[in-house]
Amino acid sequence: MYNFLPVAYFKNQFAQFVDAQVSIATHALHYGTGAFGGLRGIPNPQDATQILLFRLDRHCQRLSQSAKLLHYDLPATKIESVIIDFVKKNQPNKSFYIRPFIYTSDLGISPRLHNVEKDFAIYGIELGDYLSPEGVSCRISSWQRQADASFPLRGKISGAYITSSLAKTEAVESGFDEAILMNSQGKVSEASGMNIFIVRNGKIFTPGFDQDILEGITRDSILIIANDLGIEVVERPIDKSELLIADEVFLSGTAAKISPVNRIENYKLSQQRPITEKLREKLTAITENREPKYKDWVFPISIA
Template structure:
């Protein structure tokens, strides 16, 4: 059961969460014509009068770009202004997650993006650990990640998540925590809602954008942090067999943060995972605004 924040942003104003409702005939509900974002926020550990949002500008930019795929022109600045207003009104006191989204809000049955109303909304919920920080087990999904040739994978589009949902449920119902999806070429793509990294011989390796992955913001953060540590990062295709012999495997995403993988199928990975731990500790320090070198990634909001 989720604890939703008491207020939502809906129809260009702040309203009680329970009042932010749509019709069952809403176009986006039937055709997946919705683009969304997701970002983390926490009360500032050093200052109880403010909360901290992680990479707010980058998240707003990505949602603005994703909106273009459903033919909705919304500026990153408008999204940012609304999120700040939303956070100030809710005054969250614990770790939380924000879900801003744009969608086709007309009522009707014709699948289209032209001559149709669009809307922008935000809601949020309290959220601790999405996955266990001690590590997860993964199975290789029987479902394949979509291809960019038939789906706009550079956007965070809701329709894509039917594959993620199928893969996640398949994994959990067969005794695993998470799924790893391959792409149509048989290479590693991503997890159900996270990007994936492996470590081999002191190098971090991760599938590149050409492997039909989402352009993850936490992924981008992890790569930058690793490079600042002097850890080599290589973006290239990853084979299934590499997962099984890697020194470390870890997942990352806004909700999951950095989570190590303990087991893939019936292959157990090393318990010692110094690089994943180092990156997770650094990312935690950054999100808590304890690292002056990354202050521009943290946006404080007075409440």
């Protein structure tokens, strides 16, 4: 299904991906006591000797913060250094996705975060479009997004993704591409692994952090880009009914980038998506290092 990059980072050293394996007794495998990140890289369209990573610093910072929630001190500078070496060793020649993660690597049966060994690993895959660029269909999930009072939602904690997995499978098996989860207050939260935006009357609306969403890096990028383009963005609670009457709806994430929504349940949305397309074109130009204003968002790595 996936073409994995040949070299991984495992047990504090680089190794062949096929040799980077864990025991079936690994603590994190049983209790979801891990945290992961995800960032995209592409060969530089203007310079074949470079690989471009999008917002490397922010991704490393977020994973470091997620690690703290698991009582693991992993500096962002350490993550960044290893990712740079990882890219140099693999020298990918296609669009790819990097998955850095930390996990409790001890072998044991006691659910805990104290006095348990933790580890940091990285692997990568070749990755084009995660969702169809033509748009996706969504259903409102019967599963509810967790609340921060019962789960540390400010991190990408692996255990949280059981809800995403249930929602995604429910959506696909009932004829849709994606799921939209509501929060415990009955307001729109996010998709299975993406943030969500709606457009009404030329303005963008998106759930804020108080709606139990992940602090998405692509989401943050869209807020900044939209502001720079003079498009007003309002972070506030969104009702289910607003999704059905919105002028445009789109999802955002590292893997998904910006993905338009064509249909929610049995409600078809307009195929005219001027704001979505404007944002998507701008984000693509930025990731390809064609926008000098956002040069700090793109980290070039020489592989010559």
